[in-house]
Amino acid sequence: MSQNELRATSVGVDFGSRVLLDDVNLLVIAGQMLVITGASGSGKTTLAHTLAGIITPDRGEVTLDGKPLTQLGTLSARLALVTQDFGLLSVLTATEAVSLPLQVRSLARDEIRDRTAQSLNAVGLQSCATRTVAELSGGQRQRVAIARALAMLADVIIMDEPTAELDPANRALVLSLLTAELDRGASLVVVSHESDVIARADFVYELATSH
Numbered sequence: 001m002s003q004n005e006l007r008a009t010s011v012g013v014d015f016g017s018r019v020l021l022d023d024v025n026l027l028v029i030a031g032q033m034l035v036i037t038g039a040s041g042s043g044k045t046t047l048a049h050t051l052a053g054i055i056t057p058d059r060g061e062v063t064l065d066g067k068p069l070t071q072l073g074t075l076s077a078r079l080a081l082v083t084q085d086f087g088l089l090s091v092l093t094a095t096e097a098v099s100l101p102l103q104v105r106s107l108a109r110d111e112i113r114d115r116t117a118q119s120l121n122a123v124g125l126q127s128c129a130t131r132t133v134a135e136l137s138g139g140q141r142q143r144v145a146i147a148r149a150l151a152m153l154a155d156v157i158i159m160d161e162p163t164a165e166l167d168p169a170n171r172a173l174v175l176s177l178l179t180a181e182l183d184r185g186a187s188l189v190v191v192s193h194e195s196d197v198i199a200r201a202d203f204v205y206e207l208a209t210s211h
Helices: 044-051 094-104 109-122 138-151 168-184 195-199
Strands: 006-015 018-028 033-038 059-064 079-082 156-160 187-191 203-207
Touching: 006 044, 018 033, 018 044, 018 059, 018 187, 018 203, 033 044, 033 195, 044 156, 044 187, 079 138, 094 109, 094 138, 109 138, 138 156, 138 168, 168 187, 168 195
Parallel strands: 033 187, 033 203, 079 156, 156 187
Antiparallel strands: 006 018, 006 059
């Protein structure tokens, strides 16, 4: 039985002669939320991208249920990533932006429509469904990116500062949605320095700034 077990073992990432990450060991399983924190420049985003399979570590490995991410591929349906810059194409509508990963997976049209609508409703953006990303505020774009991740029903969801652009009400809404994902059995990895996000964590992994 799958445990949605995301594990980093002795992970190191370099950029030229600079060591960005060194000897990172962490584990998160189904129903747990791991929060990654640390000072600016400590490698939080690099670690998030490495855990999502976007960056291949120079040392060690990242596995999902014991299988190296390198064998799953960067478009694995089991993983969803919300990046700090949201990763949204400005010319797409909110509906198109959320549905795009589902279309790539060749799901049935009705399922794509239903998942997309439900996810936009969940983040309070049903009224913005036909507006383009370029027409949305920073907070609305962030919620579209979160809706896209929710629509994927992924086993592991990795989010880089998912509440940074949100007001208190929408931050509370997103935190409730993350709790629902944990109840569904997903594993969550969240990069954040927000105290209310950290308070929801099962585990906190703090990165030190290298000198």
